[in-house]
Amino acid sequence: MLNYYLPKVQTPKGSIVALDVESGTPSTSAIIYAMNKIKTAGYTPILYSGDSFIKAHLDYKAVLKVFPNSLWIARYPDYQVRSTERTQSLPVINGMSVVQFTSTYVAGGLDGNKDYLGVTDNGYDGTTTSSQGGTQVKTDSTTTAIKAGQQANNTPKTDIKAGDTVKVNLSATKWATGQKIASFVKGQHYKVAKVNGTRLLLAGVNSWINRSDAEILSVGQPVTTSTVVKATGTFKDGAYTITRQNSTFTAGQTLRVFAYPGVQATGAKYYKGESVVYDGYVRNGNYIYVSYKIKGGYHHYIAVRNANTRVPLGTFK
Structure with a gap:
């Protein structure tokens, strides 16, 4: 799993990659092995679990011997919407760096976390420190993916052009031509093949969608409309x-x-x-x-x- 996913991580070096362990009979040695792979790849390894589960099913103290202060623990008294932690309900485990104190934050449905050691800032200060030949070297941690995401965020929907990539909003119900959008299309991303006023022609599904029903994900080079043709044969x-x-x-x-x-x-x-x-x-x-x-x-x-x-x-x- 890590061999597949670690090369795909696009957050800055030094940022958190967390292992979520909440069920089954986890192997402590396998967890330590996985966290070592995360560290070797240049990221901050964190072990996420529930308070009662980690105490009952995992030798977390063995993990902490290798990775001090590497626990992210979830514990909350109820599922009411909360914007601040209730102190008496917080877990008490030596080696915690982050606590998730609610799964229904202010807006509802969002996790609320308290970072005790500043670990969630790792990698996001524009530079990351690495050791090269015993010398500490600072390098730019802004990845190509981050720059592309920032460019997409700064591009209004009115500027979407052929070649950009958009996601079909989950709230979208009908194509611009009036037909119902298939449920499995929602949430998927497609390249824009052509633009006509307020409508976007999506390559792959070859369907027109209203701009208001699409979210821009990345800004690409324009493509010619010849990619959409009347095929024969x-x-x-x-x-x-x-x-x-x-x-x-x-x-x-x-x-x-x-x-x-x-x-x-x-x-x-x-x-x-x-x-x-x-x-x-x-x-x-x-x-x-x-x-x-x-x-x-x-x-x-x-x-x-x-x-x-x-x-x-x-x-x-």
């Missing part, structure tokens, strides 16, 4: 030959999503009223399936018509 997807066709299908019932036409269900579904812009179709068995491209360049499929009776499972536009 066929393309191969594994053993299947897909006939190209660009159109919109709106489900008239709940339809399962497959990795291949009628094969390998993904667990996702299109529900009645949800729409998809597809780029091709194919017959497999008793049904006609349409294909659409997902993030990563792969295709997914849903059944749209009974191939024998020709009865559609929704409407086409």
